[in-house]
Amino acid sequence: MIIKDIYTNGLAFRLGLHAGDHIEKINGHIIKDVIDFQYWYSDDIVKMTIRRGPKTFIVEFEPGENSRFGAEFENFKYKKCGNHCIFCFIDQNPKGMRSSLYFKDEDYRLSFLYGNYVTLTTVSQSELDRIVQQRLSPLYISVHALDPTVRHEMLGLRRPDKLEEKLAFLSANGIEMHAQIVLCTAINDGRILEKTVDELAMYYPQLKTAAIVPVGLTRHRHGLTPLVPVDGKYAKDLFVWYKGKIKEFQRQYATAFVFLADEFYLLADEPFPPVSFYEDFYQIENGVGMVREFWESFNDIKAMLPKRIPQKKLTIVTGKLAGPLLKQHILPVLSAIRGLAVNIVEINNEFYGLGVTVSGLLVGEDIANQIQSAHDSDLVVLPPNCLNENELFLDNWTIPKLEEKIGTRVKQISSFLQVFETL
Numbered sequence: 001m002i003i004k005d006i007y008t009n010g011l012a013f014r015l016g017l018h019a020g021d022h023i024e025k026i027n028g029h030i031i032k033d034v035i036d037f038q039y040w041y042s043d044d045i046v047k048m049t050i051r052r053g054p055k056t057f058i059v060e061f062e063p064g065e066n067s068r069f070g071a072e073f074e075n076f077k078y079k080k081c082g083n084h085c086i087f088c089f090i091d092q093n094p095k096g097m098r099s100s101l102y103f104k105d106e107d108y109r110l111s112f113l114y115g116n117y118v119t120l121t122t123v124s125q126s127e128l129d130r131i132v133q134q135r136l137s138p139l140y141i142s143v144h145a146l147d148p149t150v151r152h153e154m155l156g157l158r159r160p161d162k163l164e165e166k167l168a169f170l171s172a173n174g175i176e177m178h179a180q181i182v183l184c185t186a187i188n189d190g191r192i193l194e195k196t197v198d199e200l201a202m203y204y205p206q207l208k209t210a211a212i213v214p215v216g217l218t219r220h221r222h223g224l225t226p227l228v229p230v231d232g233k234y235a236k237d238l239f240v241w242y243k244g245k246i247k248e249f250q251r252q253y254a255t256a257f258v259f260l261a262d263e264f265y266l267l268a269d270e271p272f273p274p275v276s277f278y279e280d281f282y283q284i285e286n287g288v289g290m291v292r293e294f295w296e297s298f299n300d301i302k303a304m305l306p307k308r309i310p311q312k313k314l315t316i317v318t319g320k321l322a323g324p325l326l327k328q329h330i331l332p333v334l335s336a337i338r339g340l341a342v343n344i345v346e347i348n349n350e351f352y353g354l355g356v357t358v359s360g361l362l363v364g365e366d367i368a369n370q371i372q373s374a375h376d377s378d379l380v381v382l383p384p385n386c387l388n389e390n391e392l393f394l395d396n397w398t399i400p401k402l403e404e405k406i407g408t409r410v411k412q413i414s415s416f417l418q419v420f421e422t423l
Contacts, residue, residue, distance in 0.1 A: 001031045002074040010070010015059050017050065017071065024056070025049035033076040035109055039134045041069065081106035083121055084156025085144075086225040087182050092218040094351070098396055112136040115285055117180050121161040128169055138176035138282075141167070143210070145181075145188040146196045154188060164199075171206040178282050179210040185228045189238075197245065197258050204253055211283040213261040216361075219353030229355050235268035255279065261287040263358070266321050287358070291322070295329065301417050308338035312423050315377040315408075316344045317367055319359035322383075334416070345371050351395060359383040364397020368405040379423055382412040 001023040006013050023031050026040035027047050040046075047060045063069070081104035085091075090104050108123055108131060110116040119142045131139070145151045146164060155161075170177060179200050183189055188196070193212070200210050214230040221227075238260070246256040256277060265272055275296055278289035314334070318326055323346035334342045347370050349356040351363040360383070371380065380402075387393060391412075393402075403410045411422050 001033065001037055001076075003071045004074045005072040007068075007070040007072075010068050011061070011063065012069050012071040015061065017059075018052065020052070022051040023048060024051050033109060034073055035112070035134060035136065037073070076109075078103070078105045078110060079107040079122075080104060081119075083119060086154055086156065086187075087184055087215045087217075087227060089216050089218070091224060092216075092220050092352075094218075094220045097394065098392075101394065108136065108139060111139045111141075115140050117142040117286075119155060119161070120163060120166050121155065121157060123166065128166060131170065131175060132173040136175070138178055138208070139170070140178050140180065143179045143181055143196065143200065145192055146199045147188075147192050150188050150192050154182075154184065167200075167203055167207065171203045175206060177203070177207040179207060180283075180286060181210060181212045182215050183212050183230065183238075184215045185230065185234060187227075194241070194245075201249065201253070201257055204255075204257060208257075209279075209282045210258045211261060211286045211288045212258065212264070213286055213288075214263050214267075217353070217355055219355070230264070230267065232267045232269070235264045235270075238264060239268050239270055259283060259288045262289070262291045263287060263321060265291070266325070291325065298330065298333075298416060301415060302333060304417060305333070306337060306420055309340055309420065309423065311339050311341075312378045313341045313376060314343070314419065314423070315371060315380045316342065317359075317362070317371065317380060317382050318344060318346055319357050319362060319383070320346045320348065320354075321357035322359055330416075343377070347371075360385040361394065362386045363395040364393040364402050365395055368397075368402055371406060377408050379419065380406065380408050380410045381419055382410065384412060384414045387412055 003012070003017060003019055003021045003023065005019055006017060023037065025031060025048070026037070027043055029036065029040050031037050031040065041063060045060065045062055047058055049056060049058055083106070088104070090102060093101055105116060106118055106122065107116070108118050108120070108127060111118045117140045130136070143163070144154050148160065151157065151163070167177070181188070181193070181196060183193065197210060200207055215227055217227055217229050242258075242260055245258060249255060249257040259278070262272070264270070272292050272295075275292060278292060281289045281293060284290055284293060316326065323344060326344050331342060331344055334340060347362050347366050348354055349361060349363075350366050350369075352361055362383070367382075387399070391398060399410050399412065409422070411418065413419060
């Protein structure tokens with residue numbers, strides 16, 4: 001652990017620590033990352049081994065319940081994925097994107113910290129022991145199939161990875177888990193899917209949910225395993241099995257346990273379940289319950305929307321998949337506001353291919369090229385998930401660049417109340 005910066009109001013400053021100092025041990029335990037630090041720093045008395053250049057020294061102190069250490073650490077190195085998944089989205093990125101978009105992480109620490117999905121193919125017993133000791137829970141696990149032959153094929157494994165033994169160990173030691181199944185037609189569906197779901201349910205309640213998401217395919221699959229996209233008919237057929245399966249689990253466990261991604265509901269034109277069905281929205285970042293959560297948040301603020309405003313024109317950007325929903329449920333409410341003209345623009349994803357229809361994968365250039373009619377809008381609003389934490393689109397465009405291109409103000413929103421604050 002290397003200290004990147006010291007804050008003057010923290011304990012580290014009062015102890016005389018500097019940027020560049022290495023925290024090597026706490027109470028004799030080697031510190032490899034921020035998780036180690038937080039876990040061992042919680043002791044009543046802390047004896048910290050510091051290396052500064054060629055010298056090593058020890059500082060001893062009592063942190064206290066509300067004592068802030070007051071330091072920023074350099075990022076730890078993430079473990080890289082060595083699998084060769086036939087559906088890997090990163091392999092389907094075009095050339096010329098920023099380097100971080102080509103990095104495949106396979107790190108249980110990122111699963112605990114940020115909800116990233118990991119396959120556990122290379123996790124060692126010592127790492128499993130650490131997960132249990134430090135209570136790194138919940139974890140999000142990419143399963144895809146429990147049939148060994150199918151799992152090996154899908155992940156490109158060269159040897160057995162003993163996933164079920166690892167799931168059993170984590171479950172027996174009280175670690176909460178959530179599983180993901182990327183559904184590839186004619187590979188891990190049908191009988192294989194039923195087997196996977198039924199066997200995962202055996203680890204309930206420690207394995208709390210399993211999410212089924214459709215494989216995402218871009219136009220940049222040159223030389224990759226041929227895969228067939230999910231369509232409306234496939235989604236409708238899947239619901240025949242799914243409705244029976246969740247009834248079975250609800251009788252047995254009082255929970256649906258297995259959840260379909262929103263995309264399946266939209267493809268099959270199925271009504272979305274009520275909020276209670278999604279429980280605590282455990283897999284919302286996986287596209288499970290996102291639409292329902294959006295509707296509920298919109299309903300919560302409808303009464304707070306203005307009845308009239310000075311004449312304004314608003315353009316709302318969305319993906320092809322969610323466009324019809326916005327036009328059906330959101331457009332009538334906004335259009336009822338006197339003085340507000342609303343236009344919803346569904347963007348074709350030329351960058352990744354027309355088969356990619358979700359708003360989270362829209363890029364700046366496609367938006368700029370397809371909303372030329374918005375040049376006379378007072379505001380263009382973007383969905384909340386098409387920019388990263390650095391406010392970059394996947395093609396490295398920024399909001400200022402998009403504004404310059406279309407000559408209109410642009411704002412990313414998480415609530416429609418922000419629209420009227422901006423207007």
